[in-house]
Amino acid sequence: MDVAPALDPRRLLVFREVVRAGSISAGARRLGWTQPAVSQHLAALERAAGMPLLLRGPRGVEPTEPGRALMAHADAVAARLADASAELEAFADRATGRVRVAAFPSGAAVVLPPALRRLAEAHPAMRVDLVEAEPPQALDLVRAGDADLGLVFDYGSADEPAGDLVVVPVGSDATRLVLPRDHPLAGASGPADLGDLADDTWVAGCPRCSAHLVEAAGAAGFVPDVRHTTDDYVLAQALVAQGLGVTLLPETALQAYRHPDVVVRPARRTRARRHHLVHRPGAQHLPAVSAVVAALRESVPAGPVRRTAG
Template sequence: MLDLHDVSQSIDATDLRILQALAQSGSLTGVSEALHISQPAITQRIKRLETKLGVPLTERFGRKIRLAPAGQILASHGAKIVAELEVALDKISALCDTRGGEFRLVGFPSASATIVPEMMRAMREIAPVVTFKYREAEPPEALELLSQGEVDCAIIFDYQSTTKLPSNVIYEQLWYEELNMVAVSSDPRIKPGRRIRISDFQQDHWIAGCPKCRGHLLTAAAEQGFAPDIVQETDNIPAMIAMVAAGGAVAMVPELALSGMRMLPEGVHTARMIPARQRSVGIAFLGTTQPSPAVKLAYALSSRVDYRRWNLQLLND
């Protein structure tokens, strides 16, 4: 038997907005563009809600997707709920603009030099009276700060959906980036425009990054049948690349970190890998029945980020 109380507790405003946008656009691409939510996240939310309700909410119609009868009912009634919520949030936002307030964000080091400054500039236009408070931490520590209520939102990265989220935290992927091999320019395996295999470097010494990055390196190497000989470890990406330039070791570095550097040290080249190694970048926040003003602000700020400048890509590109 369907537990309506349980289902009502699991439906939030984002679910209702997705159904409304789907009714208008008839495609996941249209919903993604309208709400700035990745297609995988949209699909995941719809499937989760269908499982709770026990009925399909969408159906295929040729190449398009449309709402099933249950989806139409939920979207119709949800429109009133979302409208009331928007009014309440606008009033809260106005209150913040009048009295000031704080927006507390935590992010990882590579984001500190790229994504975060763009969000800070956008804040001066969107909410100039609100104070932008920022601190830096790798994803595990950032998620702990978020779960404990010490920050409002977190910018984190995730390798192949391996991050273990606290039970009260939601992670929405916004972009993805490729990882690069970094080696001395005299290395014949690194050539402009050529993709290389990580297994080509199984006899080399390696430099590893933060624990999550180190774990991904170990996983990627294991998939190609070897264990990397890690001889140096540092969370500092510029230092890591400088160590590579000094000779004797190679490293795997995310695109965002490379883009944040004005120039690479002399004597260093980079190359993309085959198969491509990627990680997602997005926003983590506390899961509630309705988005807080801080989360709404975080999405507004992230939509102002020129992600192409940092060689990031949208998940549905």
């Protein structure tokens, strides 16, 4: 009985860098190797696999279907090695080293700065790297080992599950209706009824925010007329200020930036946006990661998760 040769994990990581870089030459630069050396490792990996793993072309490389399957395992190997490296570093010097955080934009603007300041004061030997990423991308970064923590959100509906990641609820913020100053409902008091805006045009946000808008409008008995879509809360408010639509925005986005020519009101039939931290299993035992989690939990709004009555 023939036994397939074992895959060399080092070549698996070389393959991962090449796929992520998009070409053999770019992968070689990221690895600090020569291109012929990288090509030799890839050829040896394909011989061991017994099938092509990359499609080579003038614009770079793309993984074959088996290559894409292998890439998931390569990401898992890289993630476990990153965990091992971080854990050993933590043993050498508690709450030191680098922690990589992927956070959605308004969370990065409102939650991260005070948390990073506290961490810099309490743990000066620790480094925290931040990258902006919407929740689906943040989940992918954490799964692949390219981020240690993800600050994500959902509206308590059918959002992408975190799956194999650990999810730590850390708070929520309310959803607000944003209107032009001359809108007929701008001067009213109390929560607005979205049904009164059925004839308005709307500015929608990211996929999760857009889904929440459609859900809330549906509960009020109409389908929103979405004319503009942007996940930039500054642009969304600028469009509203010019009378080009109305929108729903979370409170943290309005804390990060508030256009002077918009009016903000509470609205019925909307959900609060729930905030979570996600990480790979076991990462919570690393002192540096646990320190960042504690700092972020202090910074995230702790409002109740509930639907505004309507």
